[in-house]
Every structure is written in C-alpha cells, then in structure tokens.
Amino acid sequence: MLPALDIRDLRFSYGQGYAVDGITLQIEEGLFFGLLGPNGAGKSTTIQMLCALLPPQQGSISCFGDSIVAHPRRCKQLMGVVPQEIALYEELSALENLIFWGRMYGLTLKQCRRRAVQLLNLTGLRERARDKIRTYSGGMKRRINLAAALMHEPRILLMDEPTVGVDPQSRIHIFEMLSALHKQGMTIIYTTHYMEEVERLCQRVAIIDHGRIMAEGTLAELKSLCKDESMIIVDIASTDSDNAILPEGLPFSGTRMEGETLFVPSVQPQQLLPELVSVLTQQGIGIHRTEIIEPNLEMVFLRLTGRSLRD
Amino acid sequence: MKVLDLIYKDLKIFVRDRKALFLTFLLPVALITLFSLAYGGIGNKEPKPEQVLISDMDSTALSQELVSKLESIPGIQWQSIDTATGKEAVKQGKRLAMLSLHTGYADSLAAGRLPLITLWFDEGRAMETGMLMEALSASIVPSLERNRTQQSIQGFLKVRYAGMGEGFAEGLSKEIGQYMETSSSSKEIIQAQGITTGRQVNWGLIQSVAGVAVMMLLFSVAAIGGSILSEKEEGTLKRLLGSPVPSSGIMLAKLGYAVIIAMAQLLVMFLFGWLVFTLDIWTNPLGLLLVVLATALACSSFGIFLAAVSRSRRQVEGMSTIVVLIMSAIGGSMIPLFFMPAFMQKLAVFSVNYWSIQAFYDILGRDADWAVFIWKAGVLIAIAAGLTAISLYLFRRMVRRVS
Numbered sequence: 001m002l003p004a005l006d007i008r009d010l011r012f013s014y015g016q017g018y019a020v021d022g023i024t025l026q027i028e029e030g031l032f033f034g035l036l037g038p039n040g041a042g043k044s045t046t047i048q049m050l051c052a053l054l055p056p057q058q059g060s061i062s063c064f065g066d067s068i069v070a071h072p073r074r075c076k077q078l079m080g081v082v083p084q085e086i087a088l089y090e091e092l093s094a095l096e097n098l099i100f101w102g103r104m105y106g107l108t109l110k111q112c113r114r115r116a117v118q119l120l121n122l123t124g125l126r127e128r129a130r131d132k133i134r135t136y137s138g139g140m141k142r143r144i145n146l147a148a149a150l151m152h153e154p155r156i157l158l159m160d161e162p163t164v165g166v167d168p169q170s171r172i173h174i175f176e177m178l179s180a181l182h183k184q185g186m187t188i189i190y191t192t193h194y195m196e197e198v199e200r201l202c203q204r205v206a207i208i209d210h211g212r213i214m215a216e217g218t219l220a221e222l223k224s225l226c227k228d229e230s231m232i233i234v235d236i237a238s239t240d241s242d243n244a245i246l247p248e249g250l251p252f253s254g255t256r257m258e259g260e261t262l263f264v265p266s267v268q269p270q271q272l273l274p275e276l277v278s279v280l281t282q283q284g285i286g287i288h289r290t291e292i293i294e295p296n297l298e299m300v301f302l303r304l305t306g307r308s309l310r311d
Numbered sequence: 312m313k314v315l316d317l318i319y320k321d322l323k324i325f326v327r328d329r330k331a332l333f334l335t336f337l338l339p340v341a342l343i344t345l346f347s348l349a350y351g352g353i354g355n356k357e358p359k360p361e362q363v364l365i366s367d368m369d370s371t372a373l374s375q376e377l378v379s380k381l382e383s384i385p386g387i388q389w390q391s392i393d394t395a396t397g398k399e400a401v402k403q404g405k406r407l408a409m410l411s412l413h414t415g416y417a418d419s420l421a422a423g424r425l426p427l428i429t430l431w432f433d434e435g436r437a438m439e440t441g442m443l444m445e446a447l448s449a450s451i452v453p454s455l456e457r458n459r460t461q462q463s464i465q466g467f468l469k470v471r472y473a474g475m476g477e478g479f480a481e482g483l484s485k486e487i488g489q490y491m492e493t494s495s496s497s498k499e500i501i502q503a504q505g506i507t508t509g510r511q512v513n514w515g516l517i518q519s520v521a522g523v524a525v526m527m528l529l530f531s532v533a534a535i536g537g538s539i540l541s542e543k544e545e546g547t548l549k550r551l552l553g554s555p556v557p558s559s560g561i562m563l564a565k566l567g568y569a570v571i572i573a574m575a576q577l578l579v580m581f582l583f584g585w586l587v588f589t590l591d592i593w594t595n596p597l598g599l600l601l602v603v604l605a606t607a608l609a610c611s612s613f614g615i616f617l618a619a620v621s622r623s624r625r626q627v628e629g630m631s632t633i634v635v636l637i638m639s640a641i642g643g644s645m646i647p648l649f650f651m652p653a654f655m656q657k658l659a660v661f662s663v664n665y666w667s668i669q670a671f672y673d674i675l676g677r678d679a680d681w682a683v684f685i686w687k688a689g690v691l692i693a694i695a696a697g698l699t700a701i702s703l704y705l706f707r708r709m710v711r712r713v714s
Binding site for chain 1: 545546547549550551552553554555556557711
C-alpha cells in the first residue's frame with residue numbers, strides 16, 4: 001500500500017542555513033502523526049512544502065504515490081490544510097466561509113451546503129452558522145478554521161499549530177473532532193510545540209529541531225530513550241525534617257534525599273515500588289505519599305537537543 | 312520634563328514612520344510641483360503653439376494680407392485646408408478651430424461692410440477657443456475694423472462730395488478713421504461658430520462627470536487591489552494558495568471583481584449625470600459601454616498592479632494616493648489639459664485618465680464615429696493587458712514571499 005506521504009531528503013533554505021535539512025519520513029494512511037519541535041524548528045516550512053506552497057529545493061514528496069511538484073493540484077485536492085493563523089473572511093458568516101472554501105476545492109453548491117451543515121454540527125456551532133466570523137471568540141474561529149479544511153473530505157489533514165491561543169473548552173472540542181476524524185480513517189499530520197497535545201493525540205511522533213528529525217517513533221519508543229530518567233518519589237514522615245537523612249541499607253543505586261523527599265531512579269519503577277515500600281516499612285519509616293515519574297517528550301527533547309521545548 | 316520626553320518620543324516615532332514622512336513632506340511637495348507645472352509656474356516659457364486651420368476661399372490680395380498677419384501671431388501655427396475637411400477635423404476634435412475667409416471677403420471689406428470671416432471651433436474646447444478669440448481680437452480685429460471704417464468714410468465722401476479728389480478723399484478718410492472709435496466688436500468681425508452635433512452639449516458637465524468618475528474609480532480599484540495584500544496579511548491568501556486554485560486564477564479573480572465594481576461605479580456615475588444633470592448618455596450606448604468596459608479594465612489592472620508592486624496594504628494606500636492624484640492631474644481629471652504646458656500635455660498620454668476622458672468626449676460630446684474612439688478604447692485595453700501581464704509576474708514572486 002502506498003504511504004499517504006512519502007518524504008525523502010527534504011531540504012529548504014531561506015538564505016542562511018537550512019530551515020529544513022534532510023527530512024525523510026514515511027507516513028502511512030490512517031496515522032495520527034505528530035511533528036513536535038520548538039518555534040523555529042522547521043515545522044511550518046515542512047508543512048508548507050507538504051501542501052505545495054513551497055517547492056522543495058532538494059528532495060521529494062509524494063502523496064499517495066503522486067509527486068507534489070509534478071501534480072500539485074491533484075495532491076492539494078487530497079489534502080486539507082489548517083494554517084497556523086485564522087484564515088477566514090471576518091465579514092462572512094461561518095456558513096458562507098465554509099461554502100466558499102468548499103467551492104475552492106470544486107464542490108458543488110449543494111454539496112457545500114450539506115457538508116457545511118455536517119461540519120457546523122461537528123464543531124458545535126450550528127446555532128451561530130449565520131453570524132459573521134468577526135463576532136466569534138478566538139476558540140470558535142479556530143473550530144471553523146478546522147472545519148474549512150474538512151469541507152472537501154480530504155484524505156490527509158495537515159495542521160500547523162492549530163490550537164495557538166485557544167481556550168480550554170475549544171481545545172477539548174478540537175481534540176474530540178480530531179479523534180473522531182482519525183477514527184474515520186483520516187491521516188492527520190499535526191505540528192505543535194505542546195508536548196501534551198502530541199502525547200494525547202498522536203500515534204507516531206517525529207521530534208524536529210534545526211530542520212532535522214532528531215528521533216521518530218511511537219510515543220513508547222521515544223520515551224524509552226529516556227527510560228533511565230524514570231523515578232519513584234517518596235515523601236517520608238519524619239519528626240525532624242531539618243535533619244532528614246538517607247535511610248541506611250537501601251539496595252537502590254542513585255538514591256538521594258532532599259528534605260523529606262526520597263528520589264529513587266529506576267528503569268522499571270512500577271516493579272520496584274512495592275519492594276521500596278517494603279524496605280522502608282521494615283526500617284520503621286513512615287510513608288506519606290509515593291509517586292512514579294515516567295519520562296515524557298519534554299525529557300526526550302531535552303535529552304536529544306540539550307534544550308527545552310519552550311526555549 | 313515629562314512633557315518634553317513625550318514630545319521627543321512622538322518625534323522619534325514620527326521620524327521612523329516612513330509613511331507619515333511621505334504624507335507630510337513628499338506628497339505636498341510633489342503636488343505643489345505638479346500644480347505649478349500644470350498652471351505654468353515652471354517650464355512654461357515656450358508654450359506649445361496651437362495648431363489652427365485656415366481656409367481662404369476668397370484668395371485675394373486682401374485675404375492673403377490677412378493670412379500673413381495671422382501668421383505673425385505668436386503661439387499659433389496656421390495650416391491651410393479646404394473648408395469641408397477642416398470642419399470635419401474640428402468636429403472630430405483633431406484641431407481646435409478653423410478660420411474661414413469666405414468668398415467676397417475682400418469685396419465686403421472694400422464696401423465697408425463686415426468682413427466675411429467665420430471661426431469654426433470645437434465646442435468641447437470652448438475655453439481654449441475663447442483664448443484664441445482674445446489673440447485674434449488683439450492682433451487682427453483692430454486693423455480690420457479700421458480698414459472697414461476708412462472704406463466706409465471714403466465711400467461716403469465719394470457719394471456726398473463727388474468732386475473731391477480721390478487721393479484727397481482717401482487721405483481724409485484714413486485720418487478721420489484713425490480718430491474714430493471702432494463701432495464693431497470682435498464678435499461681429501469674426502463670427503464664431505461652434506461645430507455642433509446638432510444637439511445641446513454641456514462640455515463642462517462631460518468634463519466633470521468623466522474626469523471625476525475616472526479619478527474616483529482609480530481610488531476605488533486601488534483599494535480593491537489592496538485587498539490582495541489584506542488577504543496576504545490575514546492569511547487567507549496562503550490558504551487559497553494551498554487549495555487547487557492556481558495563483559494566476561486568484562489574481563485574475565481579483566481583477567474580475569475589480570472590473571465588475573469599476574463598471575458598476577462608472578455606470579452609476581453616468582446614470583447620475585443623466586438623471587440629475589441631464590447629461591445625454593444615450594447617443595451611442597454601445598460605444599459608451601465599450602469605453603466604460605475599457606476604462607474599467609485599465610483602471611482595475613492599474614489597481615492590481617499597485618498591489619503587486621507593494622508589500623503591504625499600508626504601502627498601497629500611500630502609493631495609490633500620490634499616483635492617482637498625479638495621473639489624474641496630468642490626465643485631465645482635475646485640470647483641463649489645455650491649461651497645461653506642452654510637455655505636461657505630452658505626459659498626459661501616459662495616464663489612463665487621458666485616454667478615457669478623450670474617449671468619453673468623443674462619445675458624449677462629439678458624436679464621433681466608432682473609428683475615432685475605438686482605438687482610444689484599444690489603448691485602454693492594451694494598458695490593461697500590459698499591466699495585467701506585469702502584475703501576474705509580480706504576483707507569482709509575491710506568492711513565493713507569502714510562503
């Protein structure tokens with residue numbers, strides 16, 4: 001089966017160094033794929049090349065086997081693009097905007113109306129269909145921004161940081177919409193610098209920095225890169241917190257004590273926790289609370305790049 | 312001190328705002344320069360000679376003498392022509408006027424009657440004709456009138472005092488004639504006759520409606536062109552470019568939109584002129600529609616061109632203000648062309664306004680043949696094609712910048 005997107009050795013430069021520097025990815029149909037990286041990592045440039053807005057200076061992109069450079073219109077027809085900014089006409093209503101964008105992808109007026117009503121239901125904005133976009137809140141605009149990209153029922157949805165400045169309610173609504181679309185079999189490529197969004201939504205993730213893919217895999221595969229950073233935290237009950245000392249004879253390397261909190265590094269914290277509790281209890285140490293810290297993508301990114309996603 | 316700091320801060324911001332600097336200093340300077348040039352303050356030392364036709368049907372020594380006198384009038388170039396061809400040239404607006412010395416001119420003068428002179432003029436250029444009449448009044452009318460007076464006195468002396476010697480009578484009549492005030496005005500000496508289309512034509516109204524309509528249209532379409540840049544700034548252009556619509560289609564759609572608005576605007580203005588000021592727009596409705604379409608195309612492509620050479624909507628606004636004002640001034644929208652010095656009149660052909668206004672003159676005032684105005688409409692369409700081609704090229708470059 002042909003991959004939804006086959007990207008090979010993609011490069012693009014705006015003049016000083018490469019904004020995208022040799023990206024190679026294969027994205028299978030039906031996958032929810034995350035492109036995670038800080039601002040300026042090359043995510044938007046990559047997305048712009050994927051939707052044929054920018055011609056690659058090197059490398060190739062195929063969409064279901066068709067070269068994007070050779071057949072841009074055919075490829076564009078298969079894609080829905082949700083840009084970073086709210087690209088809607090403020091003086092038109094939501095319904096008018098959706099119909100317009102549907103027409104741009106060759107839908108008939110009748111098809112546009114039917115599809116617009118479906119999407120307005122999906123976004124929860126049916127009641128406000130005839131209100132001008134300028135009267136919408138930022139979050140509502142974001143939902144219509146997403147709906148506009150779905151009018152022609154694309155097989156691939158490209159999303160460039162679609163939740164920037166979105167209120168929590170709209171964010172949840174957008175996530176629910178995306179989950180529903182993914183269940184229907186849509187391929188979704190989602191760029192963001194919010195680790196939580198990727199962890200919640202994506203099946204596979206590529207971490208990008210300085211235009212390069214630093215790592216790619218499932219969430220579990222990526223997190224396993226930092227499995228040595230898993231840790232058990234135990235708040236112990238002590239009568240003299242100022243003189244808290246590390247309990248003697250703990251058979252765990254790397255253990256350290258900070259105040260009344262015990263930090264125990266472990267690559268398999270779930271298995272180790274009962275043993276640790278048992279040892280501490282045997283030594284007469286009271287336990288207030290235990291917590292297992294698993295590695296997250298922030299740690300992975302830090303490990304791979306030496307800097308934080310928020311930098 | 313805080314007040315001074317506030318003033319300093321505002322001055323600093325002002326100096327860094329190129330648009331504010333441009334509007335505050337450069338635009339007024341440009342307009343002052345333009346209007347000074349137009350009204351002859353600068354560069355008007357050698358006004359363009361006005362080409363006037365002359366038809367000498369009398370062909371006598373006296374008529375030849377008058378032609379010689381006419382040729383000595385500064386600022387006017389005379390061109391001999393037969394009456395029929397000359398009248399047609401004036402009717403079509405190719406020449407300002409034709410002076411006809413009718414058969415019997417010399418006899419009439421010798422008999423002390425009013426000489427048979429007619430000035431056929433283009434009614435669409437009445438003000439210029441007035442200036443020509445002034446020049447003729449100052450140069451030839453006094454001598455013609457004196458000549459006629461002397462001939463009258465001499466005739467009277469011959470009849471009343473038959474015995475008086477001819478030489479004495481001639482000398483006496485000359486002497487008396489010099490001290491007599493001329494009784495006839497220049498209007499009586501030279502019969503001014505507008506070459507009309509057989510109906511009442513209000514040229515001032517045509518100038519006002521056509522001139523203002525084209526100028527306002529240019530402002531409107533510049534704003535429409537600027538909407539491409541609004542779309543760029545708001546992100547909808549990028550989204551459109553991500554759709555299967557080709558970039559040339561996006562630009563041509565904008566042009567089409569501008570043309571529709573432009574045609575509607577022009578038609579509303581002409582209909583308003585018809586309804587309120589009784590401007591006759593129905594003499595050649597198809598011709599008018601053609602020129603309206605050609606004007607709409609040229610103006611719209613100009614608006615799109617302005618957008619294509621600008622980087623932001625604010626830039627378009629600043630640029631369109633000065634370019635439209637300059638083009639309207641040199642093209643005759645604000646100041647009738649004949650007020651301007653020769654080189655400014657030559658510059659007029661580089662403006663959309665000029666071709667458009669001239670074509671409207673042809674249709675609304677001169678009832679000109681299709682052959683006369685169709686090529687002016689052709690020039691407008693050629694301007695539209697040229698500007699659109701350049702804009703398409705620039706738009707493709709802009710697309711790369713948008714991405």
